[in-house]
Amino acid sequence: MGFLDIDNTTKSYGAVEVLHKVDISVEEGEFLVLVGPSGCGKSTLLNMIAGLEDITSGEIRIKDKVMNGVHPSRRNIAMVFQSYALYPNMTVGQNITFGLEMHGTPKPAREKAMKDVAELLQIEQLLDRKPGALSGGQRQRVAMGRALVRDPDVFLFDEPLSNLDAKLRVDMRTEIKKLHQKLGTTIVYVTHDQIEAMTLSTRIAVMYGGYVQQLGTPQEIYDSPANVFVATFMGSPAMNVVPAKVALKAGKPVANVALHDGSTVSLPFSQNNLAAWDGRDIMLGIRPETITDEDAADRKSTNIARMTNRIEVTEPAGSDTFVTMTLGGTDVIARMRSDADVRPGADFPFAVNMEKAVAFDPETEMRIAP
Amino acid sequence: MSVATQDTAIRTGRVARTLIYLVLLLFALFYLLPLYVMVVNSVKPLNEITGGGMMNLPQVFTLEPWAKAWSSAQIGVEPTGLQPYFWNSIKMVVPAVAISTVLGALNGYVLTKWRFRGDTILFGLMLFACFIPFQIVLIPMARMLGLMGMAGTTQGLVLVHVVYGIGFTTLYFRNYYAVFPTELIRAAQIDGAGFFQIFWRILLPSSGPIAVVSIIWQFTNIWNDFLFGASFAGANSQPMTVALNNLVQASHGVKEYNVHFAGAILAALPTLLVYIVAGRYFVRGLMAGSVKG
Ligand SMILES: Nc1ncnc2c1ncn2[C@@H]1O[C@H](COP(=O)(O)OP(=O)(O)OP(=O)(O)O)[C@@H](O)[C@H]1O
Ligand SMILES: [Mg+2]
Numbered sequence: 001m002g003f004l005d006i007d008n009t010t011k012s013y014g015a016v017e018v019l020h021k022v023d024i025s026v027e028e029g030e031f032l033v034l035v036g037p038s039g040c041g042k043s044t045l046l047n048m049i050a051g052l053e054d055i056t057s058g059e060i061r062i063k064d065k066v067m068n069g070v071h072p073s074r075r076n077i078a079m080v081f082q083s084y085a086l087y088p089n090m091t092v093g094q095n096i097t098f099g100l101e102m103h104g105t106p107k108p109a110r111e112k113a114m115k116d117v118a119e120l121l122q123i124e125q126l127l128d129r130k131p132g133a134l135s136g137g138q139r140q141r142v143a144m145g146r147a148l149v150r151d152p153d154v155f156l157f158d159e160p161l162s163n164l165d166a167k168l169r170v171d172m173r174t175e176i177k178k179l180h181q182k183l184g185t186t187i188v189y190v191t192h193d194q195i196e197a198m199t200l201s202t203r204i205a206v207m208y209g210g211y212v213q214q215l216g217t218p219q220e221i222y223d224s225p226a227n228v229f230v231a232t233f234m235g236s237p238a239m240n241v242v243p244a245k246v247a248l249k250a251g252k253p254v255a256n257v258a259l260h261d262g263s264t265v266s267l268p269f270s271q272n273n274l275a276a277w278d279g280r281d282i283m284l285g286i287r288p289e290t291i292t293d294e295d296a297a298d299r300k301s302t303n304i305a306r307m308t309n310r311i312e313v314t315e316p317a318g319s320d321t322f323v324t325m326t327l328g329g330t331d332v333i334a335r336m337r338s339d340a341d342v343r344p345g346a347d348f349p350f351a352v353n354m355e356k357a358v359a360f361d362p363e364t365e366m367r368i369a370p
Numbered sequence: 371m372s373v374a375t376q377d378t379a380i381r382t383g384r385v386a387r388t389l390i391y392l393v394l395l396l397f398a399l400f401y402l403l404p405l406y407v408m409v410v411n412s413v414k415p416l417n418e419i420t421g422g423g424m425m426n427l428p429q430v431f432t433l434e435p436w437a438k439a440w441s442s443a444q445i446g447v448e449p450t451g452l453q454p455y456f457w458n459s460i461k462m463v464v465p466a467v468a469i470s471t472v473l474g475a476l477n478g479y480v481l482t483k484w485r486f487r488g489d490t491i492l493f494g495l496m497l498f499a500c501f502i503p504f505q506i507v508l509i510p511m512a513r514m515l516g517l518m519g520m521a522g523t524t525q526g527l528v529l530v531h532v533v534y535g536i537g538f539t540t541l542y543f544r545n546y547y548a549v550f551p552t553e554l555i556r557a558a559q560i561d562g563a564g565f566f567q568i569f570w571r572i573l574l575p576s577s578g579p580i581a582v583v584s585i586i587w588q589f590t591n592i593w594n595d596f597l598f599g600a601s602f603a604g605a606n607s608q609p610m611t612v613a614l615n616n617l618v619q620a621s622h623g624v625k626e627y628n629v630h631f632a633g634a635i636l637a638a639l640p641t642l643l644v645y646i647v648a649g650r651y652f653v654r655g656l657m658a659g660s661v662k663g
């Protein structure tokens with residue numbers, strides 16, 4: 001049993017089931033990120049953990065205590081909302097201690113807890129201000145202070161950074177990560193930003209359409225996506241998924257893929273069980289950073305394939321240059337070094353790290369496991 | 371070219387604005403005229419009025435009519451002036467406004483933040499109450515008050531006005547709370563606040579502007595109501611409006627127009643006062659809400 005167990009939990013609104021048999025077990029001190037596109041049920045699941053939404057079936061347990069039907073204030077959780085939800089009529093100090101007051105903590109203890117948290121988050125000078133007189137980043141800190149002061153078992157965050165501008169978002173992201181490392185608390189964090197998910201989490205649950213598509217460490221999710229949705233949702237730019245046909249060359253499986261002019265290139269797989277797919281169509285998943293020029297190819301890789309293809313578009317982005325080409329009839333993006341000699345319209349010899357390539361069953365869109 | 375059009379735009383803007391102000395000024399004068407007539411005639415001796423010249427300023431300034439209207443004019447059979455009826459009105463208006471506003475706030479809170487099955491239908495029915503004409507409820511209400519033993523009492527009038535006003539106050543607060551962030555309520559729930567604690571500590575402190583709207587609306591309506599007062603009040607609970615009518619309608623003796631004017635102003639003063647005092651808070655409340663980051 002984990003620290004927080006979500007056990008076969010579903011949620012329905014009337015006849016509509018919006019969450020289907022979600023099964024996640026979170027260990028103490030873990031940073032679990034729920035990520036997925038809008039409307040996939042992330043907030044609903046978080047609110048069910050918080051007790052703000054009923055559980056239609058299944059069980060949620062915190063420290064082995066069943067939480068179904070338990071009032072939010074008795075679950076020993078704290079939540080940071082997207083809008084921060086600071087009480088507008090109270091000062092920052094009152095905002096932070098309101099929960100303690102409601103739980104009957106005596107005033108001296110409340111003051112002390114407030115001081116400690118304010119020091120930790122460096123908001124001491126703001127304690128007498130109203131939330132209306134704070135910047136977005138300061139509100140964010142106060143909202144976290146309000147959560148921290150309760151010393152909860154589980155922290156719940158619902159898209160806490162989505163109202164901040166890009167720079168502040170990166171800063172606060174780092175700060176949340178530091179805080180987690182320092183305090184070691186258990187966190188469930190909702191976001192639709194896959195970079196936030198990758199950088200913050202110890203484990204990620206990728207959700208889509210009310211299902212958990214894959215649950216795993218950031219590395220597992222990135223390198224071994226369970227299906228096409230996860231593969232294309234995580235990573236920026238997204239993983240290229242191109243139609244290919246499996247063939248055997250010297251007994252080894254290769255992917256035959258159409259180049260821009262209709263000719264075929266054979267890219268040898270590292271995954272030998274694909275030999276069983278000889279003659280069948282698959283979908284080949286290649287991350288942009290695994291398509292490079294010869295010099296930038298991964299030296300540790302044992303399987304670099306070569307292909308020459310026409311460059312359609314180049315997009316210099318400072319540190320990298322993104323190159324678009326036609327492969328298998330679709331647009332494919334390669335991530336090149338900024339000093340690579342790429343020009344639109346030119347034929348260019350690419351190196352593809354096939355060790356990192358994955359294959360999907362075109363019917364189920366599931367990954368063909370090695 | 372664009373400069374030229376902008377220029378003409380500014381010029382026509384100025385002309386239009388002058389016109390608008392002129393029209394507004396005219397309207398204002400038109401509306402202020404009756405008030406002028408009332409005020410000047412309430413501080414004249416009677417002979418100045420009966421001798422014609424309603425529009426003239428007083429030749430002899432006197433507060434006699436005011437004193438008489440307040441404390442010694444003949445109302446019905448007693449020469450009490452409007453004074454006791456003024457207090458009757460206060461005793462009716464203050465609790466009726468307070469109760470209907472608090473209930474409206476609670477209703478709005480429940481209808482937006484503690485939704486339940488059928489809440490929209492219930493709200494629809496309450497809205498419907500706003501459109502029921504007074505006359506329709508007179509007889510059933512009289513029967514109800516009789517059954518409850520509240521016929522002819524101030525409490526009875528308070529009840530009638532609360533019941534009648536609750537549709538409006540609920541509407542105001544429901545619409546105000548509908549845009550109040552639900553996340554705040556959820557945060558307070560997690561913090562351990564209960565139903566009433568959330569109401570008192572989180573919602574009400576942010577309800578200033580709408581509370582003022584509700585109070586102004588309820589106060590003017592209840593204070594100015596004549597029909598319910600005339601229908602349901604007893605001899606000892608008649609409100610100001612009914613007494614003013616009795617004063618003006620008195621059939622014996624000379625018609626003391628100056629006293630009537632003074633009485634009418636007295637009857638209108640409290641609502642004016644509410645506008646002047648609360649109107650400022652109303653604007654202030656709106657401003658406070660708008661300077662959000
Ligand atoms: N009260 C409700 N009644 C019916 N359906 C609802 C209700 N609340 C949410 N839903 C549905 O449940 C699904 C999941 O909603 P949820 O708010 O959890 O999405 P989300 O993943 O948090 O999306 P976002 O990223 O936009 O916040 C949505 O399809 C939504 O339409
Ligand atoms: Mg959400």
